[in-house]
Amino acid sequence: MLQIPFNKPYLVGKELFYISQSVLSGHISGNGMFTKKCQNFFEEKYGFNKTLLTTSCTDALEMCALLLDIKPGDEVIIPSYTFVSTALAFVRQGANVIFADSRNDRPGIDEDSIEALITDKTKAIVPVHYAGVSCDMDKIMSVADRYGLYVVEDAAQAIDSRYKGRPLGGIGHLGVFSFHETKNIQCGEGGLLIINDEKFVNRAEILWEKGTNRAEFFRGEVNKYGWVDVGSSFLPSEIVASFLYAQLEELDTIQERRISIWNKYYEELKEFEADGVVSLPVIDSFSTNNAHMFYLVFNNIDNRTTFITLLKEKGISSVFHYLSLHESEFYRSLYKGGVLQEADKYTDMLVRLPLYYELFDHGLDEVIRQIKKALNKIKKS
Numbered sequence: 001m002l003q004i005p006f007n008k009p010y011l012v013g014k015e016l017f018y019i020s021q022s023v024l025s026g027h028i029s030g031n032g033m034f035t036k037k038c039q040n041f042f043e044e045k046y047g048f049n050k051t052l053l054t055t056s057c058t059d060a061l062e063m064c065a066l067l068l069d070i071k072p073g074d075e076v077i078i079p080s081y082t083f084v085s086t087a088l089a090f091v092r093q094g095a096n097v098i099f100a101d102s103r104n105d106r107p108g109i110d111e112d113s114i115e116a117l118i119t120d121k122t123k124a125i126v127p128v129h130y131a132g133v134s135c136d137m138d139k140i141m142s143v144a145d146r147y148g149l150y151v152v153e154d155a156a157q158a159i160d161s162r163y164k165g166r167p168l169g170g171i172g173h174l175g176v177f178s179f180h181e182t183k184n185i186q187c188g189e190g191g192l193l194i195i196n197d198e199k200f201v202n203r204a205e206i207l208w209e210k211g212t213n214r215a216e217f218f219r220g221e222v223n224k225y226g227w228v229d230v231g232s233s234f235l236p237s238e239i240v241a242s243f244l245y246a247q248l249e250e251l252d253t254i255q256e257r258r259i260s261i262w263n264k265y266y267e268e269l270k271e272f273e274a275d276g277v278v279s280l281p282v283i284d285s286f287s288t289n290n291a292h293m294f295y296l297v298f299n300n301i302d303n304r305t306t307f308i309t310l311l312k313e314k315g316i317s318s319v320f321h322y323l324s325l326h327e328s329e330f331y332r333s334l335y336k337g338g339v340l341q342e343a344d345k346y347t348d349m350l351v352r353l354p355l356y357y358e359l360f361d362h363g364l365d366e367v368i369r370q371i372k373k374a375l376n377k378i379k380k381s
């Protein structure tokens with residue numbers, strides 16, 4: 001029987017070669033040759049002002065919370081339908097997270113709902129580009145400007161995707177990417193902090209290097225380095241960076257392949273929307289599609305459960321996604337807002353289909369055949 005996981009790590013070429021190069025070069029701790037190559041890649045390809053490789057996207061978000069000087073009692077607006085990490089960094093600094101609802105037509109934050117959530121305690125808005133599909137950044141930046149708020153783009157899923165031609169992660173004051181094994185470009189655990197607002201650059205380097213001004217020292221700007229601020233060990237080892245660099249070199253190939261898998265799902269499954277049982281992803285005209293994820297939204301939770309079960313019987317793994325954070329065990333009792341109807345809808349009805357680099361070779365056609373069979377069966381029941 002077919003065995004199709006939801007996601008699968010992969011090698012594109014030079015990963016293992018570059019790992020051995022980093023070891024043979026005699027430098028496998030952080031901030032070495034491969035870290036610089038990765039950071040240069042992002043600064044050159046996307047024109048980002050300044051980037052720092054981190055041990056995860058979660059850590060990059062923690063750096064954002066430190067850079068914005070988030071303090072107990074501050075409020076940060078984030079969508080409820082997102083990964084825990086979007087909230088975690090701010091909650092750890094003592095902030096109250098204020099949850100926004102998703103849009104009716106897609107899981108990203110409802111941009112029009114943000115303004116009503118702003119109070120005199122609000123410090124930042126953290127939009128998440130769900131599935132790599134851009135939020136309406138003009139709307140978000142303009143409301144942020146009007147109230148003097150910072151914007152941190154959680155672009156964990158949004159590498160190589162654009163809003164009106166501008167690379168995601170490069171629009172807010174700060175932005176973050178993830179290279180977790182479930183993301184398009186991966187190195188196991190890894191992330192990137194993108195510093196668009198120049199005023200955060202110096203301090204970001206210090207936080208990154210355990211509260212020391214070591215980065216300045218290495219550039220010859222100071223003749224001694226020492227402890228100057230808070231910080232942590234946010235920088236990944238060169239072993240991780242070398243693996244990542246091999247994938248970055250092949251980014252266009254990887255993206256092309258993911259997009260063709262995504263397009264095939266879309267073309268083959270589009271017809272099922274007419275029956276009202278499922279809807280397909282919506283991509284606004286201002287956004288590109290980086291094919292991070294292909295999902296279906298069912299018309300009720302039972303149909304989703306049936307679908308997942310039917311595919312599982314055929315050896316195909318499909319999975320639901322987030323449980324709205326405002327209803328999580330951790331935050332439920334702290335939550336003071338109202339019902340977030342759309343976030344709850346995606347919690348109950350969204351399912352993600354297998355999508356990884358080698359899926360074409362592993363039987364995408366058969367996967368699609370089984371998905372159609374399952375949808376037809378649900379339609380008739």
Ligand SMILES: *Cc1c(COP(=O)(O)O)cnc(C)c1O
Binds near residue numbers: 057128154157177189
């Ligand atoms: C994956 C993900 C994260 C966390 O990334 P890590 O690199 O695993 O820390 C944060 N936010 C979103 C939206 C994600 O999808």
